[in-house]
Amino acid sequence: MRRGLSRSSSEVIRRLDTAQLGAAGVAKALDRPPAAVDAEVHRRVEEILAAVREKGDAALLDFTERFDRVRLTAGELAVSSAEMEAALGAVGEATVRALRYAAERIERFHRECAPRSWRMTDALGSRLGQEVRPLDRVAVYVPGGRAAYPSTVLMTVIPARVAGVREIVLVSPPRRDKSLDPAVLAAARVAGVTEAYRVGGAQAVAALAYGTETIRRVDKIVGPGNIYVALAKSRVFGDVGIDMVAGPSEVVVVAEAGADPSWVAADLLAQAEHDPMARAVLLTPSTALIDGVAAEVERQLARLPRKEIAGAALKSHGALVLTRSLEEAVEIANLLAPEHLELQVTDPESWLARVRNAGAVFLGSYTPEVIGDYVAGPNHVLPTGGTARFASALSTEDFVKRLSVIEYARAGLAEAGPHVAELARVEGLDGHAAAAAVRIENTGGRT
Numbered sequence: 001m002r003r004g005l006s007r008s009s010s011e012v013i014r015r016l017d018t019a020q021l022g023a024a025g026v027a028k029a030l031d032r033p034p035a036a037v038d039a040e041v042h043r044r045v046e047e048i049l050a051a052v053r054e055k056g057d058a059a060l061l062d063f064t065e066r067f068d069r070v071r072l073t074a075g076e077l078a079v080s081s082a083e084m085e086a087a088l089g090a091v092g093e094a095t096v097r098a099l100r101y102a103a104e105r106i107e108r109f110h111r112e113c114a115p116r117s118w119r120m121t122d123a124l125g126s127r128l129g130q131e132v133r134p135l136d137r138v139a140v141y142v143p144g145g146r147a148a149y150p151s152t153v154l155m156t157v158i159p160a161r162v163a164g165v166r167e168i169v170l171v172s173p174p175r176r177d178k179s180l181d182p183a184v185l186a187a188a189r190v191a192g193v194t195e196a197y198r199v200g201g202a203q204a205v206a207a208l209a210y211g212t213e214t215i216r217r218v219d220k221i222v223g224p225g226n227i228y229v230a231l232a233k234s235r236v237f238g239d240v241g242i243d244m245v246a247g248p249s250e251v252v253v254v255a256e257a258g259a260d261p262s263w264v265a266a267d268l269l270a271q272a273e274h275d276p277m278a279r280a281v282l283l284t285p286s287t288a289l290i291d292g293v294a295a296e297v298e299r300q301l302a303r304l305p306r307k308e309i310a311g312a313a314l315k316s317h318g319a320l321v322l323t324r325s326l327e328e329a330v331e332i333a334n335l336l337a338p339e340h341l342e343l344q345v346t347d348p349e350s351w352l353a354r355v356r357n358a359g360a361v362f363l364g365s366y367t368p369e370v371i372g373d374y375v376a377g378p379n380h381v382l383p384t385g386g387t388a389r390f391a392s393a394l395s396t397e398d399f400v401k402r403l404s405v406i407e408y409a410r411a412g413l414a415e416a417g418p419h420v421a422e423l424a425r426v427e428g429l430d431g432h433a434a435a436a437a438v439r440i441e442n443t444g445g446r447t
Helices: 018-030 039-055 057-068 081-091 093-112 150-163 182-191 201-210 227-236 261-272 287-302 307-317 326-336 348-352 369-374 410-426 430-441
Strands: 014-017 118-121 127-134 137-141 167-172 195-198 220-222 250-255 279-284 319-322 340-344 360-363 400-407
Touching: 014 018, 018 319, 018 326, 039 057, 039 201, 039 227, 057 201, 081 093, 081 182, 093 150, 093 182, 137 150, 137 201, 150 167, 150 182, 167 182, 167 201, 201 220, 201 227, 250 261, 250 326, 261 279, 261 287, 261 307, 261 340, 261 369, 279 287, 279 307, 279 326, 287 307, 287 319, 340 348, 340 369, 348 360, 360 369, 410 430
Parallel strands: 014 319, 137 167, 137 220, 167 195, 250 279, 250 340, 279 319, 340 360
Antiparallel strands: 118 127, 127 400
């Protein structure tokens, strides 16, 4: 029998059924509205931004000592090229090989999708097009704390370098001994970072947005961070560009009856171990698969080093959802617009055509989401929290500007002139009409 979900009170992940709730009801049950941020956090971020903008390095050093418990001088903020080079030896050959393997694939993918300049010419010889220009100077924020994220370095720096950005700045919170994690620095060297600073938090965002005596301001800030970093990025947007304000990580797995329960469970746990707020969801029309995945989740969770984090995420934000069909499963996935979507189904390419909203889609059972985290090539900086409805992965496009280029000859302007005049009249802008008409009526010897 397909229906009738059984559930033990000891299960670590809830079960939902579209026969009872409907597709929209399941999507609502899984909805995770943005958490309200305490007013005190907003106030602190504003205070940090204002202080760094006004006092520069002095404020930067004060906040680093206060929040990171590291006392630095202005001369110690910058990470030397020698430190980055030394990190390659510190992490070991296996790590360097893995970094270079990932870097090569990330670069190849991002070169393929890099935007290019182009031109078109109409029947009257008017030439239109776009010129693509890289940003001059960008910064990547790399979180510190309990874990190192060299993969984030590769995913943020390499697209910028491929886009042609000349100055790529890395910032990351220092450890107690004033160092940055060697894996982060090794990745920085492999990826092509040109400057690095041992500073994190909202104070780092402020320094990048406004500049200090030591850190020159940038054009754009990308990369994930905690709530202070996210709020700071949202506040400085307009003074500089930002990529996105990312939330907790998430995966949705659409699977048919033939999927391996142990593989599905492993993918759910891989996402859940990120953060207690991470979301891991299975959508399937198979009761047997749900039962199998539930058992595997409990078995695998018990031996996971980060089981407390993963368990909290599964309990609060995980779900095993029984759908009435695979079509309904995909439609619920579209409603959720997840960061990561796995299609563990026969002929996943045909089902991909039904997917409208997702940051990245992983086709087939041999394509776990974790391959995209590290080495596949497409970017792992992805829209979260349903923003895949309107946003896309970080890419080379985030590090360039498009300049529209327009070149008219007299024949083209003569044809367009009456239409320009009429639209200018409608908008009450006679000077606009005159600027075109004067060229048509009096060429002044020009052609």
